Amino acid sequence: MNTQTVQAEAAGVSMPPVLELHDVKKAFGGTKALNGVSLSIQPGEVHGLIGENGAGKSTLIKVLCGIVRPDEGAINLAGRAYAPTTPREAKANGLQVVHQEFNLLPHLSVAENIFIEHLPRNAFGVVRRQEMHAGARAALDAIGLSDIDVRWPVARLGIAHRQLVEVARALMTESRILILDEPTATLTSRETERLFKIVSDLRRRGVSIVFVSHHLDEVFRICDRVTVLRNGETVFSRPIVETNQDELVRAMVGRKLQQQMASEVVSFARPAQALSLARFRPPQSPHAEGISLHLHKGEILGIAGLVGSGRTELLRAIAAAQRPLSGELFLEGKPTSFRSPREAINAGIGFVTEDRKEEGLILNMPISANVTLASLSDVSRAGILDRKAEIEVTERLGAELKLKYGGPGKNAATLSGGNQQKVVLAKWLARNPKVLLLDEPTRGVDVGAKAEIYALIRQFAERGLALLVVSSELPELMTLSDRILVMSQHRVVGELSRPEFSEERILQFAYQGEQQQARQ
């Protein structure tokens, strides 16, 4: 088949597609994750798959590798109907995925990880170690990782090398289609080059590659064809030579790109500053210059950026959920530093985390207990809880936030996503904070409750509360914010004031930041 492919390519004959999707749909509850995805992948083609956060790329990959079953639509693999029910079945059909999150077992050796699915065994079921090591050695050499000892535990490798080991594992089995989900997110430029070389070798052998990436320049470098998803639909699919970066951004966002150049960063100088950061470096921030920003009283400052740009880390460091590496933090002009979330909260900072269920709420405890969790001293005397006061606070804030609930004694788990989020907001409002940090404030919240939460956030600002909002949904940020900072690679790469808001501008900043990083 390999030689055929090469010949066919040479002759310019178009082959039947190896993978074909037609109008694939998948809904989770009321959310349409996939709403008509069509895709056609040729043998030996590198196919770029791009789209904003939430466009449906991850769901699509899950459908292809058998984790999620589609509701509607047809999928053909090499001419036959394809409906895998398990990842194992997908592999048996020659479809391999290198996932974004790591699936390696850190305490096993590199060789064991590579061979985990089919360890070479003798008649007694004992692993043939030498054979395994030799095989792993060959696999690593093949992708240019000769500097790694296959006997090392994976835990000893850096994040980039782990990613490449994962690629090596995927290459152990002959596959027709290899899906790389954001493979370069953790790689340095040298390793990215290695990966690209592997990709072009594979292509020559007739393997098709689906390359999912946020980095448009990479897509242009290695892809033959590019498909854009938006809101779960295929909106664009074209050979790479027939398109350009602007067109792709436009397709991702969905409107005409206005040809305007980025204006200079406007700096505001309002007197009443609530929070300022100077050269503030959250953990993992690779840059010495850190992040500097000013947040004013009554202002809603939005923070945009791609996944992994360091937005959550910034909020966590301000709230002292994690210690910053260095830098200064000023609260109402006074230099401050917090050693624990407790100190940050006492100073007037509230933090609505991204993960409501893991970090925000105690689901199996009553709503009232959740509302008062951060202000227990207000509803107790000498350490003894005043249940009446607790219920009063809950009912007062519940009414203010239009919380729909069965009663203060009902568990938080009984609430819908939007109402759970309101409980988290109530928890911080009960403390009367000066600064409220919101990480993805409407994640997992239905449309109606979203609008309510927006209205509430604006009300808070009108009362003089300073709000820092991180969101992956650009329309949300543009609705809420007075000003938007764009982050990329753990630094602020752009600032937009309200009249300058547009999704195109924000994405331009975000992608430019990525490219600058790549050039360095």
Add this chain to the structure above:
Amino acid sequence: MQALEKTQAGETVHARQLPGWSPKVLLRDAGIGLALLLLIVFFSVSTEHFLTANNISNILTQITINLILAVGMTFVILIGGIDLSVGSMLAFCAVVGGTVLTIPDLSVFQAVALATLAAVGTGVVCGFLNGWISAFWGLPSFIVTLGMLNIARGAALQVTDARTIYSFPPSFNAFGSQMIFGIPVVFLIALLLVAIAWFVLSKTVFGRLLYGIGNNEEAVRLAGHSLMFYKVAAFTIAGALVGIAAMVYMARLNIASPIIGIGFELNAIAAVIIGGTSLNGGRGTVIGTLLGACITGVLANGLILFGLSDFMRQMITGVVIILAVIIDKYRERLTGI
């Protein structure tokens, strides 16, 4: 849940149920109480001597020590921890207390007061170390208290040179078998401890946060509470209760030996689990623990009266522990309680 969403906040009539005393929790405790009642009825009907005043006070005396240890264990298990060292700590606290108790030239009052202080103090120090070491280094309490199990036992043997301490003041011993209306005084002490623990766990900020930590540690930390303090406190309370249990032990049996209390931690854990407290933490009540301790006590006593061997009794107790957890699992799945 849909019905809830339709209700407008304004028109909702809130049942003023108190958190911690919600009908669900009451129902859970009531279920365990019912099981206890059935056991009592069964043994009363099937054996001649079960329902006699003498036997009842016997049972109450027998469960007292386990109950006190189980109250402390409830605090630890509620935050998602476990304390395997209480049996050894009991021996260590007893020999330290016993040594003080036998100091010559002290009045009985002085001796008992000082011995109590010494025994409880020993328990507090051991419990504090359990909590602090596991919280500070983020170690599983299973491992740390397994270490303490050996340390405390070794320390008890070391300070006594493996000898048993006896000849305590006679009035101290008399106190151990004192009755009020046929109820052993030591059991009343245990009941008082249950009442205090119930108050602390359900009525105070401290108790609220222990439940919170057991359910979602990170949410509690991000709400501005020191996990370290509450974790160390839970283990320290368990230690203090071991000290009190050691005094009760000496008052009843009139000896303090470095080899007492072997396996007591497992009986205490069994009482807590049968009482409906989740080993994952965050769920359970000390009333449940009281009922759980009664169930194990009634079973032990009743099965012997029933004519079963001690070996059979042990097997049946094991079955009950497993059954309790299975029933709990179903209850959780079916009713969401």
